[in-house]
Amino acid sequence: MQKQTVQSVWITGATRSGKTDRLVAQACEWMKMKRSGILVLAAIGDNRLALSDRISEATQGKFPFRATTPLGFFEDEVTLFWALLVQHLDLKAQFPLRLRPENEQELATKLWRVELDHAIAEAGIPEARLVRRVLDLMQLAALSGLSIEEIPALLHQGLLKVEGKISELALSPETIGEMMQRWRAWCLRRGLLTYSLITDLYGRYLIHDPVYQQHLLERFQAVVADDLDEYPAIVRSLFDFLLDRNIPCAFSFNPNGAVRLGLGADPAYLAQLSDRCTVVELSDRTHPCLIDQLGESILDLVSDPIFFASLPDSIQTLQTTTQAQLIRHTAEVIIKGVQSGQVEPREIALIGPGIDPISRYALREILTRQNIPVELLNDQRPLASSPIVRSLLTLLTLIYPGLGRATNRDTIAEMLVILSQKTELTTTYVIDPVRAGLLADHCFEPHPDQPRLLAANTFPRWDRLGYQASEAYEGIVRWIESQRSQLDHRLIASPVVMLDRAIQRFFFGGSHLPFDQLAGLRELIETAQHYWEVDDRLRRSDLSDAPQSLTVRNFIQLLRSGAVTANPFPVRLIEPNAVTLATVFQYRSTRRSHRWQFWLDAGSSRWLSGVDSLFAAPLFLQDWSGRVWDVEDTQMMNEQRLRRILLDLLARAEERLFLCYSDLSTSGQEQTGVLTTLVNAAIPLS
Secondary structure, three states: OOOOOOOOOOEEOOOOOOOHHHHHHHHHHHHHHHOOOOEEEOHHHHHEEEEHHHHHHOOOOOOOOEEEEHHHHHHHHHHOOOHHHHHHOOOOOOOOOEHHHHHHHHHHHHHHHHHHHHHHHHHHHHHHHHHHEEEEEEEHHHHOOOOOHHHHHHHHHHHHHHEEEEEEEOHHHHHHHHHHHHHHHHHOOOOOOOHHHHHHHHHHHHHHHHHHHHHHHOOOOOEEOOOHHHHHHHHHHHHHHHOOOOEEEEEEEEOOOOOOOOEOOHHHHHHHHHHOOOEEOOOOOOOOHHHHHHHOOHHHHHHHHOHHHHHHOOOOEEEOOOOOHHHHHHHHHHHHHHHHOOHHHHHHEEEOOOOOOOHHHHHHHHHHOOOEEEEEOOOOOOOHOOOOHHHHHHHHHHHOOOHHHHHHHHHHHHHHHHOEEEEOOOOOOOHHHHEEEEEHHHHHEEEOOOOOOHHHHOOOOHHHHHHHHHHHHHHHHHHHHHHHHHOOOOOOOOOHHHHHHHHHHHHHHHHOOOHHHHHHHHHHEEEEEEEEHHHHHHHHHHOOOOOHHHHHHHHHHHHHOOOOOOOOOOOOOOOOOOOEEEHHHHHHHHOEEEEEEOOOOOOOOOOHHHHOOOOOOHOOOOOOOOOOOHHHHHHHHHHHHHHHHHHHHHHOOEEEEEEEOOEOOOOEEEEOOOHHHHHHHEEEOO
């Protein structure tokens, strides 16, 4: 019997119009038709988890499906069918190993040393930014379906140059292309994969391989893809292949979304898939929101100061002279709202185009002192900002040889305090900062090769330390000496084992720690494990016999540079009743909505110009004009982005909006950002 053809569906609508609900319903319908092997895609990891949970709940977990992100799918497929790619590219038969971004940056910097030194000497561009921009260009090209060979011509065509070199990079397009080719070959020869290489291998080779195509059709009988406006152009090659073979697909698309435009997403190109589907337009919103009261008149008010619009009472202004006053006033309004029972903490969001660390800290401190928890959305602070992580890195310098210059009196004193935790049930310390300072001054023996901690009685007035502090200190010294001895006898496999031992010994495994500290320890171990996997691969492929301590030193420098943040797998725990504090990008990416929204720093120019975009990203869009990208193009793209932001955020505000405005910025300059007209038209909060 011939299988019945099922029509593909394109679900489009504004923010919170029920697109995902309709998509889930479509997935359930296909599952009930006994279609096994359904591929479920979401733009980012957090959304994937939420979508997967909704489908599982709707189907009561009766039907299996595979949920992932586009990049996650590419990575899994490239790994699974690596043998085919080995044949295509004539590679060494070894299992591929993915490089994390920090490893990618470090290794590319070493490979491009000569070119980087010339560029830095000529233009003074920071090395890390220069490397990141070149790697990002590779990523954008792969996501758009372009080969490395095509990048120089595109850069020539789209960017202004000075004496043949791109001014922002101080490198010629030809040099950039050669650097990328060398990096690609270097990685593939060693079986190392970056996200750009994974995407390139999938889009240029794997999806066109007949053997892979056959396996793909056998494994998946339907596709469900949410938020297609956030997907890169390369994903369309997968969808076109499946649609050509009558595999039913269901897509959702938000015209006011495109949060990741500038980071590889190409919504206009993906939107063309609607011509191949039955289009379902959703116009009614599933929840009340402020945009229903305002319509698009708010866009006219923002773009045209002369335009008059009467804003409803639900939009009010909090206005002060300075940023510090504004932070306090904003926190007071939240405290009053929560304590009076008008609103729950989980129903409040604080959103800004960019939230500086001082404002973030001040808001969190003020609110938590009033027992109002604050959730910092996707708060990626450097691992080295954690005292526990810093202390463990200092500990490594006392165990492995040749690391004496990586530590000093201050780091030793901090380590002694942190490692002297009393018990598993408390985070109080036996050695206080004063005693730690005395010990570091009198009992720490610096040495470039093997720094040491001497016995407590080396300090002439060691009686001032007290019995408990002396015992705690001697316990740390004995443990370090024991690890050194075992290291000398090759009884410690790697620094990862050493770090794990230290966590078990001094932090009782870490299970009692607050979640942010525990997340830091988990990310430290994950980072270390991956770092030494890569190191082992390089030692075997390059036949290197460099001492282990050199790798330890590089690892310590990497973490201290701030390149690694505390963001371990799986997704972190979310406080069930907390105020959300997020940037506009983070908030929109995670599809949050709240009764009350506070727009922080409403007078800032960053609402218009603070673009979350990679260097030269517009050149890699399929509908790029081919002309040199100039200031007018940037202004037009910023205005379109602001329009999407306003419509999206107002659709996620259910009841009230507070525009938080200060006359002066943190630098003392008068604020005249694009939302100032909106601030002036709103009702001041009494």
